[in-house]
Every structure is written in C-alpha cells, then in structure tokens.
Amino acid sequence: MSLSLILACVWAVAATLTAMLPTRDQHWRAAYVLIAFGIPILGWVTYQNGPWVGLVVLAAGASILRWPLIYFWRWLRRKGTPEG
Numbered sequence: 001m002s003l004s005l006i007l008a009c010v011w012a013v014a015a016t017l018t019a020m021l022p023t024r025d026q027h028w029r030a031a032y033v034l035i036a037f038g039i040p041i042l043g044w045v046t047y048q049n050g051p052w053v054g055l056v057v058l059a060a061g062a063s064i065l066r067w068p069l070i071y072f073w074r075w076l077r078r079k080g081t082p083e084g
Helices: 003-020 028-049 051-064 066-080
Strands: none
Touching (some): 003 028, 003 051, 028 051, 028 066
16 A cells, blocks of 8 residues: 555544544534645545546545535535626
8 A cells, every 4th residue: 555545544534533523613624624634645646546546535535524515515606606
C-alpha cells in the first residue's frame, strides 16, 4: 500500500473520530480542517494510484463530509437561478 493511501486511511479514521466528539458548531470547523487536508491527499492518491482509485477515495471522503457537500450544492443552485 502506498503512503498516499495510508494517509487517506488515517484521514478517514481522524474524520470518524472527530465526528464522535461533541461540538457547539456542529463540526463545521473540523470539516474545514478535514477539507483542507483532504484535497491535497486526494490529489496525491490520484497521482500515485490512478484516477479510479482517486474516484474511490473521493467517494469515501464525500460520504464522510456529505453535509458540507449538500450545503455547497444548494449554494451553487441558488447562485445559478436568475433573480426575479
């Protein structure tokens, strides 16, 4: 297993452990930190192991960080609709 995949697994375990901790802001600060670390790890995994493995890691990360993605998708849809 390559180092990038090991780091992706460590990221997933850290995200799971972070989700178990109680917070007042519903884990948004932790989500920002996870995104900041996850994007370079995802790029490294894709570079070392190919696009198919990168897509699998992307799907795993998206399943962990699904609420930030849902809110981002809603924001994009609001920006795309004409005002009127």
